[in-house]
Amino acid sequence: MIQILPVDIQRLIAAGEVITRPLDVVRELIDNALDASATRIDIELSGGGLTAISVKDNGSGIPAEELAKAPLRHATSKIQNMQDVHAIRTLGFRGEALWSIAYAGYLQITTRPQHQLGGTELFAFQDRVRVAPTACPAGTRVTVMKLFEELPARLRIQMQPSSEYRDIIMLVGRYILHHPQVSFKLVLDGELKFQHVSSDLIHAVGTVFGPLSANRMMNVQTPMVQGVISRPELTRPRRDRMHLSVNGRPIQATNELENAIISGYGEFLPANQAPTCILNLTLPPETLDVNIHPTKTQVAFQNLSEVLEALKTAVRDSLLQHPLAQSAPLPKVVTEPLQDKNSLPDFRMIGVYRELYFLAESEGDLWVIDAHAAFERIWYEKLQVAFRKAEPLELPSPEMVQLGAEALGILLERAPMLMQWGFHLEPFGANLVRVRSIPQTLSKLPIQNAVQLVIDSAISGSDPERDVLARLACLPSLKAGQIRADHGQELINGLKSCQNPWVCPHGRPTTLRLPERDIAHAFGRRGVRDLPRGRDAEKAESQEPSDQHEAALSAKRAAP
Structure with missing residues (x-):
């Protein structure tokens, strides 16, 4: 039942919530839909969210006699007394969201509970509220129009539609990851961006990050921690895919929480790399304070040390259940030549170990050469020269490529940069991209793989050209099981011609010296x-x- 909260409770939970951008509206309306036990949520925006925002769900709906209270400040059905404040179980609870939205734009709510005959429609703008009967299906549709039209100062500071849409795609992606059992549909300016059907978390990862990531996830299941983590080979230089929720509430993970997860990986995780993970913490509501930030994305834990240990243990135990490579002590890593020498020493090949490593003698020491890493370095420097000189290759027939929604958002924003590399890409709707040209360096690779490499590197935020070439250099390089003794001289000659023969493009050593x-x-x-x-x-x-x-x-x- 919707009621106006008593003054003492208002003072305790009020955040002076202000809608500053379309993203805020989308987040609040999704929270309301999930609190109403919706199993399907459809989201549509136009004009960057400033023209119209619509969120439709099949949840419990709002009874006709209570709808008029919905846009009033501190009106909520989620808190009834002071005990509820100290054990919040819903995503929303302050009763400020619809009130704030009605002051930022024109609010329309059409709703009908399943058991009610006939629906109800509400129009609200600032303090003006009008309610009338209407015909509608069970559930709720909330539409916000002309956002900030009456607030010109706030309207002037809004981001470009492409930037706002990028953040909204990422926001909806997070809700899909933390609520995979709910079907989501996202349409931006009439173009379908997300179409997620109720499924498990692995399939949700595929919807948001693509099948490559989904195929490299491992389940985590303990009483306190549930979700998935990536295998050690699926890492990123940033922590932007480490997602946490608490009792279904997506939160901004603190450094302490992220470090606990990384600590659980131990030696399995390379230095300065982060995994992909989607983890939910199930905790008693009375041990949490979710009312410490207006966006409700930060949570204070009563027993933080217990939570950190639970995260670390859950990740570690999940990894130990899988056959993953173990770390081993290394000989000395060679990172630079002798003084007054700018190339490798002369090697006398001794043999091949495990069809991957060359054993050689030089300068009186025993050397181990990682053949795959060495060939990667050779190919990397060859591709680097070709990449900078090559002209774009116009495709006789443009190819269609399917990308994840988040990757597509980044692609649209950074299209000018990609054009400089030789990619001519055009969005084609429903997460499709039409590829008209590619760099000649990539002409022998499958188009989809090449585009995905570029997108993954662009998202990483490091050096895109270097990351792309490093991944490409891996493809033609001889791998474990392919190395023979007669490859030795080819490898040595190639390494000697490299400007930096000591590390592969990924930063791993090519040689070890004992x-x-x-x-x-x-x-x-x-x-x-x-x-x-x-x-x-x-x-x-x-x-x-x-x-x-x-x-x-x-x-x-x-x-x-």
Whole structure:
């Protein structure tokens, strides 16, 4: 039942909520639909959301006798007494959203509960409210028109429609991820962006991030933590795909929560990389404070340390249930040549290990060369030259490519940058893109894969050209199981021609060096050969005299 909250409760929960952009309207109306137990939510916007916003659901509806109260301030059916304030179970609770919307634009609500004969329609603008009977299906449709028309100062600061739509696509994507059992449809200026049918979380990941990500997710299921996490090979340099919710409420994850998840990965996760995860925390409402921010996307936890430990443990246990690669100690990583030398040393090949690694001898040390990483570096530098010189290749027949909705939003915003690379792309509706030209460097690759590589790199926010070429360099490079001894000379010649032969394009080392001296020490050997040589000798010569003296003393103490 909708009622005006008592003054003491108003003072406790009031946030002075203000609608500042169309995104705020969409978020509040989706929350209301979910609170009404909707299983289908259709969202439509036009004119960047300033002309019209419509959110339709098949939820419980609003009884005719209560509808007139809906746009009044602090009118809500979600809180009845002070006990409810301290154990909030709904996404909305303040009774300020519809009131704020009615002051920002023209509000229309058409609603009918399932058991009610005939519907009711409400029109509201500021303090003016009119209610009349109407015919409508069960559920609720809320329409907001001419947003900020009477607020010119706020209208002037609105973002471009493409930017607003990008953020709305991401917002709706988050709701799909946290409520996969609800069907969502998003239409922007008559163009379908999302069409998600009620399903499980893995399929929701496919809707939002694409099938490649969905196929690399693992389930997490504990009493407190439920959701999915990505396998260690699916990582990103940013944390923008680490999504958390609390009792179904999407929240802005704090650094502490994100670090707990990353800590759960341990050595499985490369340094400075973040996983993809969609996790929901199920906690008693009385142990939370969801009323600490106007947008209700921040939550204070009564037992934060317990929550952090639960996240870390849930992620770790899920990973341990799958056959994932284990970490191992490494020999010394070589990142630069000897002084006055700008290339690799001369190698004497010894053999091939596991059809992936070359074992070689040089400078008196044992070297291990990751053949795949080395060939990636060779191809990367070849592609780098070709990428900068190549002209766009006009396709005889434009190809249609299906992209995820979030990727498409980024693509539309960064189309001018992609044009400089040789891509001529045109949106074609329903998450389709028409590809008219591609860089000649990519002409031998499947179109969809090439576009997806570019989009993924553009979203990452790092160096798009480098990321694209690094991924492309992986495709023709020989992989594990393909390496033979007769590939050795080809690899050495290619590496010697590289400007930077020491790391692959992804930052992993191409060579590891195990000094003979370290091998001898591991076997407990000491003798006339126990002297730094080659690169170790050069490093020793660069030490200060005091450092050399201390090193000599340490060696003398270690000698038998």
